[in-house]
Amino acid sequence: MSAQVDYAQAGELKFGQVGIANLRVRTLDVAQLVAEMRERVQRAPNLFARAAVVLDFGGLLQAPGVDEAHALVTGLREAGVLPVALAYGTKEIDALSQQLGLPLLAKFRAQYERSDTTPAPAPASAPAPTPPPPVTAVAPGLIQTAPVRSGQQVYAEQRDLTVLATVGAGAEVLADGSIHIYGALRGRALAGAQGNESARIFCREFHAELVAVAGQYKVLEDIPAALHGKPVQVWLEHGQLKLAALD
Known part of the structure; x- marks a missing residue:
């Protein structure tokens, strides 16, 4: 009898979004x-x-x-x-x-x-009838109901992200759209991850290690102490990252 070969993988390789x-x-x-x-x-x-x-x-x-x-x-x-x-x-x-x-x-x-990639020019010809505009499917926002714990990352690709719980210290949430956090934000939040400058971040209790919109960021040490622990929104204005308390 030949020995039985174990083909179980020693390591599982996955490709995904990396916050870096x-x-x-x-x-x-x-x-x-x-x-x-x-x-x-x-x-x-x-x-x-x-x-x-x-x-x-x-x-x-x-x-x-x-x-x-x-x-x-x-x-x-x-x-x-x-x-x-x-x-x-x-x-x-x-x-x-x-x-x-x-x-x-x-x-x-x-x-x-x-x-x-630059498309090649089309040959001259009689104008074709104008096609109807394509229907764009809008992906629903991603809703995260469980807390995002230290070391975890949640990414909403091509959509908004809503977190109904806490984002813990050492955790990271990313979205190509806006981010809404209904608990405390203690980790990192990066909105407009693919360059959407109109994206915003909203959180109910601000203690963030880092917030960023379209690559422009601030760390907690750069943020006025008066905003710590308060409801806060974050947005871009003329290329500058702005933070303000929510009423």
């Missing part, structure tokens, strides 16, 4: 970038210390050289954060990621590929 910081480099000044991140870590060590960061060089006119990029990665690690990947962009970024030994983050890969 994206450092978009606008000026390739390694010393300034490192100093800025070190200051962020010092102001909010519980949030940023050893935080995973994706480096996004899409804001530069050209990709950095491998020596500059390596110096930046080393400096950021010394500042207290952990660069774990590059955001997908160009062939040069692809080559740079291989030289640095860092992966390209798939979430950004699809986003860049869509924006880089």
Whole structure:
């Protein structure tokens, strides 16, 4: 008799939404970038210390050289954060990621590929009848009834998120739309995760470690103490993140 083979997997691999910081480099000044991140870590060590960061060089006119990029990665690690990947962009970024030994983050890969694709012009012909506008299906909002506990993450893709309980410290809630929290917010809330600047955050009791709308964020240390524990709304106004007490 042959021995029975156990094909049970030792590890289960899943792909899903990952809440991760994206450092978009606008000026390739390694010393300034490192100093800025070190200051962020010092102001909010519980949030940023050893935080995973994706480096996004899409804001530069050209990709950095491998020596500059390596110096930046080393400096950021010394500042207290952990660069774990590059955001997908160009062939040069692809080559740079291989030289640095860092992966390209798939979430950004699809986003860049869509924006880089330019449709070919259609040949001239007689104008076709105008088709009726497509009917857009609106996904219902996601409702989370149970508390979101430390280490958990809830993501509402292409819709709003409503949490009927508490978002605990160390927990994270994300939505491409707005976020409504009917309990205490003690963890992180990120609305407009795909860039929707009209998204908002509403919570009944504000103690958030971090709130963000369309990538613009504030940590608890940056928020007036008068708002702590109060009903609060968060929104963007002219690119600036605003917070105010709800009446």
